[in-house]
Structures are given as C-alpha cells and as structure tokens.
Amino acid sequence: xxxxxxxxxxxxxxxxxxxxxxxxxxxxxxxxxxxxxxxxxxxxxxxxxxxxxxxxxxxxxxxxxxxxxxxxxxxxxxxxxxxxxxxxxxxxxxxxxxxxxxxxxxxxxxxxxxxxxxxxxxxxxxxxxxxxxxxxxxxxxxxxxxxxxxxxxxxxxxxxxxxxxxx
Numbered sequence: 001x002x003x004x005x006x007x008x009x010x011x012x013x014x015x016x017x018x019x020x021x022x023x024x025x026x027x028x029x030x031x032x033x034x035x036x037x038x039x040x041x042x043x044x045x046x047x048x049x050x051x052x053x054x055x056x057x058x059x060x061x062x063x064x065x066x067x068x069x070x071x072x073x074x075x076x077x078x079x080x081x082x083x084x085x086x087x088x089x090x091x092x093x094x095x096x097x098x099x100x101x102x103x104x105x106x107x108x109x110x111x112x113x114x115x116x117x118x119x120x121x122x123x124x125x126x127x128x129x130x131x132x133x134x135x136x137x138x139x140x141x142x143x144x145x146x147x148x149x150x151x152x153x154x155x156x157x158x159x160x161x162x163x164x165x166x167x
Contacts, residue, residue, distance in 0.1 A: 018075035022046075023055070025064075025082050027098040033073060040069035046081055053080045053087075055103045063090055078103040 019032040022042070033042060039052045051066035055078035058064060064086045073079060080099065091099070 020073045020075060021078045021103070022052075023078060023080050023099070023102060025080060025086065026095070027102040029102065030081060033079075035073055035075055037073050038069065039067040039071045039073065042073065042079075043069070049084050050081045051084055051087060053082045054078075055080055055099065058091060058096075058099065062096070063088055 018035045020035060020037075022030045022033050024030055030046075042052055043050065052073075053064050053066060058080065064080070064082045066082070066087045067079075
C-alpha cells in the first residue's frame with residue numbers, strides 16, 4: 001500500500017538523439033554534440049588551450065568555470081568553449097548579454113540578430129570613418145576583451161597606515 005510511488009515511472013519521448021549545444025566564448029554556435037560524451041573527450045577534439053564551461057553555471061555565478069575532465073555533458077544543455085586564460089574570471093556585461101541571448105531556449109518570433117558585417121552601410125563623415133576603422137582594427141587584434149585586460153580592471157591596493165596605540 002505504501003509503495004505506490006516506487007511503482008510509478010516517467011517515460012520521456014525524444015524527437016531526436018540526445019545532443020548538447022557547444023558555443024564559443026563569443027556566443028557563436030560551433031556545433032551540436034552527440035551524447036554520451038565526457039568533457040575530456042570534447043576538449044581533445046576542440047582547440048588546445050580551451051576548456052568546457054556550462055552556460056547554466058555561467059548565468060548563475062557570472063564567472064567562467066571549467067568542467068572536470070570526468071564530468072559528462074547533459075542533454076539539451078548549452079556549453080561554452082572558453083580559453084584557459086579566462087577560467088575563474090568575471091564575464092563582462094556585453095559578453096553575458098550575447099551568451100544569454102544565444103543560449104536561451106525561448107526566442108520571440110519578432111527577434112532578429114544583426115551582426116556588424118550584415119548591417120547596412122550608411123554614408124559617414126571622414127572623422128567618423130577613421131574612428132570606426134580604429135575600433136574595428138583594435139577588435140580584430142584583441143577581440144572583445146578576450147586577449148588582454150582592459151584599463152578598468154585594476155587590482156585593489158589598500159593604503160596601510162600605522163595604528164597608534166595610546167596607553
């Protein structure tokens with residue numbers, strides 16, 4: 001009588017093989033990965049110097065965290081291929097917005113994704129054109145903050161002052 005819950009089971013029907021999505025650090029879909037697969041196997045297949053980071057963990061903590069090599073990837077989840085130098089670092093707001101928009105399951109019907117390369121060209125002034133060229137050149141060489149630290153990320157240096165003790 002009391003064992004009714006032990007005889008219940010759930011049947012899930014899958015439309016396709018279980019897969020997980022693999023994105024790069026900029027939010028671009030690299031490929032769908034067939035499961036079961038361990039993180040170590042995927043890291044060996046992809047670029048050296050990169051680790052796998054779950055997107056759920058990224059949304060929860062705001063930091064890139066690496067999966068352990070023996071961890072298995074789960075079906076219908078999103079994972080990021082992150083450079084090793086980015087592990088345990090905070091994710092910038094712009095990168096977080098890009099990653100959230102690409103990994104979110106719910107998409108609105110009217111949403112569109114416009115990349116800078118696909119944007120319509122408008123006539124610009126000469127000064128404006130030189131600023132845009134300088135910006136594009138800096139992005140091409142360093143990426144969106146993934147190659148080096150930006151000027152605003154200084155470490156905290158406390159001012160140590162002696163404490164006078166009066167008896």
